[in-house]
Amino acid sequence: MKKLLLASTILAGLTGAAFADGHEVKMGVILGFTGPIESLTPDMAAAAELAMKETAGKVLDGKTVVAVRADSTCTDAAAATAAAERLITAEGVVGIMGADCSGVTTAIANNVGVPNGVTMVSPSATSPALTTIEDKGFFFRTAPSDARQGQVLADVLKDKGITKVAVTYTNNDYGKGLAEAFGAAFKANGGEIAISAAHEDGKADYSAEVGALSAAGAEHLAVFGYVDQGGKGIIQTSLDTGAFDKFILADGMIGESLIKAIGKDLEGTIGTLPGSESAGAAKFKEVATAGGLAKNDGPFMPESYDAAALMILAMQAAKSTDRAAIQSKMMDVANAPGEKILPGELAKALEILKSGGQVDYEGASNVTMTEVGEAAGSYKELVVKDGKFATVKVR
């Protein structure tokens, strides 16, 4: 890791020196390099920088896009806003890949991004609230909204004939947003939410929470939490007390560590996870390995690559590094019509755009933007079978 960091620093230094004559374009990469998801962000940033490396010296008239990293902290809105302010005013970035967590992303978009007219593409902010912020068209995301996941989960349950569930969610923007979205979709499908109660992460004892959940009289428990946190405690306690033995999990709860901790009692548990088994996802793994990344299939890495790639293509389509011009072309390159572009084909896409053609960027996460500028999102329906999460189908 250290070597990698050192190498990338040197590389960044060299490219900086080589293209210091106006041939470099800066793009902000603002992610929570410290904070609760600090274990994920280095790989996400590396994936975004991979897209820049792939197009080095090929954008517009031989320009290279370089990353300027900044720390969103994931939780501290003031620090994230200050970091974004620095990127925009001092570094003069043309666009921002980020931010990561829903709370800070909202803060940056409202306070800095939109007022300055800078395009932002978040790879991982999934709160439904971001769909309706006043973004004047400058905020995009390659991650789907949890409103979509709530709908998908509700549909999965409908197909299985489950009509009454208890819901528990981690007490933050993610958990609350998902629980609300799921509740609305589930009721629209004719289901009944027996109880919807928050739980705090990081407690040793969840017997009171489980007691309240089970008292409502549902047979299934939907857990919208984190796999290494309260979510696991709730499931363990439910099984211990015999309160529930059938679970429904959202993306934050999908992880092999859960099966390892709970064991065979989890068999038959159903869940959803963003992602697809498209050609782009497989291609991204190849590109990431070839590009020398430490990992090739971490959470939100495909979305990060796509976020950076989209902005680079939009820049080419606009034939300008002007911030507003980039924004105006985002939807064009993301959606049909045009030639489909997968990871590793960015150079080809640039050529097509240069010659006046059109592209439809599919990328690693099968990008299709809705009219508000967020990924429509495909989800994998999973079931725990023989001690593993197995994909049933893609929705």
Next chain:
Amino acid sequence: MIDFLNALVLFANFVLIPGLAYGSQLALGALGITLLYGILRFGNFAHGDTMAFGTMTVVLITWYFQSIGISFGPLPTALLALPFGIAITAVFLVVWDKLVYKHYREVKAPPIRMVMASVGVMFAMNGIVRFIIGPNDQNFMDGERFILKARAFKNATGLNEGLAIKSSQLLTVVIAIVLVSALFWFLNKTRTGKSMRAFSDNEDLALLSGISPQRVVLVTWILVGALATVAGVLYGLDKSFKPFTYFQLLLPMFAAAIVGGVGHPVGAILGGFVVAFSEVMVTYAYKKFLTYLVPADYAPDGLMQLLSTDYKFAVSFIILVVVLLVRPTGLLRGKVI
């Protein structure tokens, strides 16, 4: 009749058994606080972190035992590690006494200064524990997890509701009873115990009758170390070990000590159960319980929950405030803090 049994089993499974185990853990913790208050005359804020330190040593020794293949059959290996953990924690506490509290005793500092010193010790211990074992959850329970499984109970009795008893819950209650009996025997029957009580009642008179204060202080810290380590290990076995939750236990433990009457060992035990059962009973949703008991027409629609489980900690606060306002000496007439 079946409905009545179902209601009873439901109540036992979600309120009675968890409450008994949690109450025993709080009682042991509160005993340590009360003992220290009675004899050394200050409220020890570092008690939660003492528990964390003691549990941490036991966790580390348990891991070592597991790595060289020692186990305790169906019982958790941690019980074998417990005596070593108690010894290390007792030494740790005595060192802190020499470094910090001894000075304040010698200058006859007012109790509030001792309390503030213990806040400092608390933060230091906090850091030491996190430095050694880290801030994350550690699970060190092994052996047989259940005495009675919910599903097995349902199959055997044919009732709708299951009853689960974890081995850690039974262990907690049994060990708490043994330890508390031993403590009372020690305080009431042995020479050292009597001299400690004399010291607690009247320090000057005790000194005049030839009781060695150093010895009383030393034995007190050893007892506190033992109580804290046992309480922490039982809590960790039953739930899980995480330094921050041990720090948070300080509030219900203090509430328990004060409710019972601070400085009063029986009161600490009583207080532990009062606080534990209040927390569990106030936040439990009685919908299902009542549905079994009342005729179908009167079955409640709502959850019948007094307070959301988010407010569990508020319960200790409310008890603490009410007792301090209404009966500051506590249920059993302890000292006034």
